[in-house]
Amino acid sequence: MNELGVILVPLAAAALLSAIPGYRISARLNVLASLISLLFAISLLFDRPDSNQYLMVDDLNIVFILLNTFVGFTTSAFSASYIAHELETGRLTARYLRFYHAMFQLMLFGMNLALIANNIGLMWVAVELATLTTVVMVGIYRTHEAIEAAWKYFILGSVGIALALFGTILVYLAARPVIGEGMDAMVWTNLRAGAHAFDPALLNIAFIFLLLGYGTKVGLAPMHAWLPDAHAEGPTPISAVLSGLLLNVALYALLRFKILLADNTAAIAPGPLMIGLGLLSLIFAAFMLYRRRDIKRMFAYSSIEHMGIIVFSFGMAGPFGNFAGLLQMTMHSLTKSAIFFAVGHVAQVKGTQRIAEMGGLTETHPVLGWTLVAGVVAIAGLPPFGVFTSEFLVVSSTFAREPLLALLVVFGLLVSFGALLLRVTSVAFGEPRGPTGPVQASYLPIFAHLALVLIAGIWLPGPLVTWFLHVAAMLG
Amino acid sequence: MQHGLSFDIAHMLAGGLVLVSFMMLYQDRLYALLHVLALHALVLALAVAWQAHIQHAPHLYITAALALGFKAMLIPWALRRIVFRLGIHREIETVVGIGVTMLAGIGLVALSLEVMLPVTAHADPVSREDIALALSVVLIGLLIMVTRRNAVSQVVGFLSLENGVNLAATGAQGMPLVVEISVAFSILIAFIVIGIFLFRIRERFDTVDLQALDRFRGERPE
Numbered sequence: 095m096n097e098l099g100v101i102l103v104p105l106a107a108a109a110l111l112s113a114i115p116g117y118r119i120s121a122r123l124n125v126l127a128s129l130i131s132l133l134f135a136i137s138l139l140f141d142r143p144d145s146n147q148y149l150m151v152d153d154l155n156i157v158f159i160l161l162n163t164f165v166g167f168t169t170s171a172f173s174a175s176y177i178a179h180e181l182e183t184g185r186l187t188a189r190y191l192r193f194y195h196a197m198f199q200l201m202l203f204g205m206n207l208a209l210i211a212n213n214i215g216l217m218w219v220a221v222e223l224a225t226l227t228t229v230v231m232v233g234i235y236r237t238h239e240a241i242e243a244a245w246k247y248f249i250l251g252s253v254g255i256a257l258a259l260f261g262t263i264l265v266y267l268a269a270r271p272v273i274g275e276g277m278d279a280m281v282w283t284n285l286r287a288g289a290h291a292f293d294p295a296l297l298n299i300a301f302i303f304l305l306l307g308y309g310t311k312v313g314l315a316p317m318h319a320w321l322p323d324a325h326a327e328g329p330t331p332i333s334a335v336l337s338g339l340l341l342n343v344a345l346y347a348l349l350r351f352k353i354l355l356a357d358n359t360a361a362i363a364p365g366p367l368m369i370g371l372g373l374l375s376l377i378f379a380a381f382m383l384y385r386r387r388d389i390k391r392m393f394a395y396s397s398i399e400h401m402g403i404i405v406f407s408f409g410m411a412g413p414f415g416n417f418a419g420l421l422q423m424t425m426h427s428l429t430k431s432a433i434f435f436a437v438g439h440v441a442q443v444k445g446t447q448r449i450a451e452m453g454g455l456t457e458t459h460p461v462l463g464w465t466l467v468a469g470v471v472a473i474a475g476l477p478p479f480g481v482f483t484s485e486f487l488v489v490s491s492t493f494a495r496e497p498l499l500a501l502l503v504v505f506g507l508l509v510s511f512g513a514l515l516l517r518v519t520s521v522a523f524g525e526p527r528g529p530t531g532p533v534q535a536s537y538l539p540i541f542a543h544l545a546l547v548l549i550a551g552i553w554l555p556g557p558l559v560t561w562f563l564h565v566a567a568m569l570g
Numbered sequence: 571m572q573h574g575l576s577f578d579i580a581h582m583l584a585g586g587l588v589l590v591s592f593m594m595l596y597q598d599r600l601y602a603l604l605h606v607l608a609l610h611a612l613v614l615a616l617a618v619a620w621q622a623h624i625q626h627a628p629h630l631y632i633t634a635a636l637a638l639g640f641k642a643m644l645i646p647w648a649l650r651r652i653v654f655r656l657g658i659h660r661e662i663e664t665v666v667g668i669g670v671t672m673l674a675g676i677g678l679v680a681l682s683l684e685v686m687l688p689v690t691a692h693a694d695p696v697s698r699e700d701i702a703l704a705l706s707v708v709l710i711g712l713l714i715m716v717t718r719r720n721a722v723s724q725v726v727g728f729l730s731l732e733n734g735v736n737l738a739a740t741g742a743q744g745m746p747l748v749v750e751i752s753v754a755f756s757i758l759i760a761f762i763v764i765g766i767f768l769f770r771i772r773e774r775f776d777t778v779d780l781q782a783l784d785r786f787r788g789e790r791p792e
Contacts, residue, residue: 215746245721252728253712256735260708263738266745267690267697275744295689 097143097151097210099134100159103127104203112196117181117188120195121174127199128167131206135163147281150212153565158209158346161424165338165431166202168539172435173198173331175536179442180329185235194234194329201227201335205343214262215280217347221258221311224340225251232328243323250320254310258347261303265351268296285354294360301364304351305371311344313398314405315375325394326447330438333390337397338431342423345401349408349569356411356570368409369499375402376506383513388447389437392517393430396473399510400426406503407488408569414491416566422484425547426473429481432543433469436462439535440521444528449517454526459533463522465540470518472547474511480550576624580741583617584703587737588679591710591730595675596668600653600660600722604646607726611641614733621700621740630740637736645729649722663719671717678709700741707734 107127114120138159142151151159177194180186186194204224211217229251233244269279272288279285289297310317325333355364379399386392404426407419439462444452456463472479485507492500590610597603615638622630653660664671686702711731715724739745 249715249724249728253715253731256708256728256731259735260705260738263735263742263745264701267701267742270742270744277746279744280746293689299685299689 095143096134096137096141097149100131100138100163100206100210101203103131103134104199104206108196108199108203111199112192114195115188115192117177117191117195120192121177124195124198125167125170125174128163128170128202131202132163132167135159145212145283147277148213148216149210150283151210152568153561154349154568155209155346157420157424157562157565158342159206161342161427162202162205162209162339165335165427165543166205168542169331169334169338169431169435170198172334172438172536172539173329175534176331176438176442177329179534183442186329190234194231197227197231198331201231205339208343209346212282213277213280214265214282214285214350217282217350218255218259218262221308221343221347222255224343225255225311228324228328228332228336228340231332232324234329235327237327239323240327243320243327247320247324250310250317254307254317256307257303257310258307261300261307261351264296264300264303265354268292268300282350286357289354289357290359292354292358292361294358294362297355297358297361301351301355301362302367304348305364305367308344308348309371309405312341312348312405313375313401314371315378315398315402318375318379318398321398322391322394325397326388326391330390330434330441333394334431334434334438337394337434338427341397341401342427345404345408345423348405352408353568353570365409365411368405370409372402372404372406372409373499373502373506375399376406376503377402377509380506380510380513383510384516386513386517387449389441389449389452389517389521390434390447392449392513393433393437393473396510396514397426397430399506400430400473402506403485403488403503407491410488410492410495410499411570412491412495413563413566414487414494416569417562418484418487418491420562420565421550422481422488425480425484425550428543428547429469429472429479432540432547433466433473435540435543436466436469439533440466443531443533446528449521451528452521453524453528455522458526458530461537462533462535465537465544467518467522468544469540470514472544472551474514475507478548478551479544480547483551483554576620580617580620580624581699581703583613583620584700584737584741586613587617587733588703588706588710591707591714591734592672592675594714594726594730595671595710598662598664598668600662600720601650603662603723603726604650604653607649607729608642608646610730610733611637611646614737615642617737618740625743627744633736633740637733641729641733649725653722662723665717665719671713674713675710678713679706682706682709694743697741697743701738704734704738704741707731707737710734 104127111120111123138151138156177186177191181191201224204220204227208217208220208224211220229244229248232247233240266279269285269288269292272291273279273284313321325336352364355361375398379395379402382395383392386395404419404423407415407422440452440455441447443459455466472481475481475485489500489503492503590606590613593606594603597606615634618630618637619634622628622634682705683702686705690698690701708731711727711734714727714730718724718727
């Protein structure tokens with residue numbers, strides 16, 4: 095029953111929140127509901143339910159579900175302190191906040207459902223639901239930029255999702271002769287069992303569509319155009335959730351299908367395609383980082399860069415490639431959402447997102463400034479943070495097999511490293527620029543994330559390593 | 571013989587959908603484009619209803635009815651009202667010439683037949699050609715989206731793309747669950763487009779032309 099808790103709690107909370115007018119209560123309820131979902135997700139570790147035609151829990155998706163509910167919970171806590179300020183400055187009205195909270199839970203419902211689904215049709219529907227809710231949230235400020243961003247996200251996201259559905263239909267067509275007609279041929283556990291006998295040519299084409307479709311949602315170049323706008327123009331909690339969670343959900347969908355292809359020896363290897371797109375995203379985003387004037391937009395490009403590394407690593411496959419990919423994904427989610435939390439407060443203090451109009455943050459707001467510096471140091475892949483560990487693993491495992499590719503990865507990492515440090519020094523140090531009013535920030539979510547990343551950088555617990563290695567073996 | 575005829579009709583309807591997609595490519599007026607969109611959905615409804623008949627799958631009739639009611643009537647009507655109420659330019663601005671677009675469309679159909687037919691050789695003959703034709707509709711839908719500048723005609727392109735995916739879903743014999751839900755979602759999408767975006771865009775801009783939106787990009791140097 096606990097697997098139902100993960101999806102029903104957000105759904106019930108969404109219904110409840112849409113009926114509550116007061117934003118103080120609903121912000122707290124939002125946190126409470128996210129906490130209960132997290133507790134249900136943790137209970138999955140100890141009491142794993144049997145899979146049925148619609149839902150399942152296995153070693154792979156439990157990583158994603160835990161990460162999803164945890165970041166969902168911390169984001170809701172951050173959002174409670176963030177939106178009060180948005181109400182004061184009049185960027186949002188109480189009516190919109192009610193809508194915002196209901197949508198937040200609906201989005202978590204969509205993402206959790208996509209992760210826990212054992213049915214490729216249901217998974218598709220859930221990804222679509224998560225997309226639609228985020229589209230509405232991105233446009234919630236109703237400024238020119240927000241509308242443009244939401245529109246672009248909507249159009250590109252829908253095209254991606256339509257292509258993914260086409261791919262899903264092709265997978266069904268491939269499965270039908272082996273598994274038989276009807277619902278059974280959409281159930282992932284059945285697909286996995288029969289994948290070796292599927293028609294390889296059909297599976298190949300299906301994977302191309304799925305890669306393009308879900309890859310759009312992962313934010314892979316050249317289908318990434320929606321991502322920077324959507325991150326920059328929506329409310330910051332949504333930017334954090336987009337980068338930290340929604341990209342992962344799409345990636346998860348892609349991984350599920352990659353496993354099917356890996357099981358079928360006659361089908362094309364998904365690796366080279368993923369490696370190519372991953373490298374392209376990494377290097378493209380690394381160069382794009384230099385010309386960013388908007389701080390949230392800059393970190394959005396950094397997300398493209400990291401998704402590139404992650405997809406590259408899963409494309410390299412093998413136990414080490416998959417392990418590094420999983421670790422990198424977890425570290426990126428935690429670090430990037432922490433950065434967005436910090437950036438959200440910075441933007442509220444300065445009243446702008448333009449990098450040129452902020453400066454000397456460590457002097458005027460020491461805690462916030464240094465937290466941001468720590469976050470950027472972590473995301474740039476410097477020790478002692480966990481991103482260093484995972485990027486080191488990506489590079490070293492690639493070096494062992496394809497030294498040339500490893501050189502390209504290192505090149506991309508160094509280029510982006512330079513850009514991030516260049517920008518963060520201008521924001522954090524030097525002459526204070528812009529307003530220096532007091533900040534009402536909730537540091538707890540940021541600290542919690544960064545602490546986890548720091549611990550992972552210094553010491554990875556043994557059970558976690560065994561677990562991730564097991565998942566890595568499953569990914570083929 | 572009975573089989574042969576029912577397959578032929580299924581293929582004719584699917585082929586008809588591709589043809590109507592081509593009609594979308596050469597429209598230069600918004601109202602005319604919306605009429606073609608209605609026709610597109612009508613052909614889809616017929617194709618789906620025929621699939622329901624030959625597959626003995628009564629639930630597909632629901633999909634067909636939805637395609638007829640929502641996609642062929644309600645959505646074109648609503649888009650028409652939006653165009654009228656907002657006083658949007660009635661002429662469609664294309665990025666490239668119509669001749670080039672038509673040639674590209676022909677190329678896309680050839681491509682999808684070339685790609686899908688060999689691959690689906692083992693599938694049953696109805697799905698086989700239906701999937702290939704559905705892919706053509708999807709690709710032409712994408713072509714419409716990239717070659718049009720107005721938001722409304724891009725939405726039309728997207729809706730025709732969705733119709734193509736629907737055709738594929740109903741053509742795949744015995745496909746569960748997704749048919750109903752995908753239709754429900756395409757309605758939701760249409761509502762979101764119409765209800766929120768276009769009206770919001772209208773609140774802030776005098777045009778729904780996406781090029782006008784480009785000016786507000788945060789990245790342009792000032």
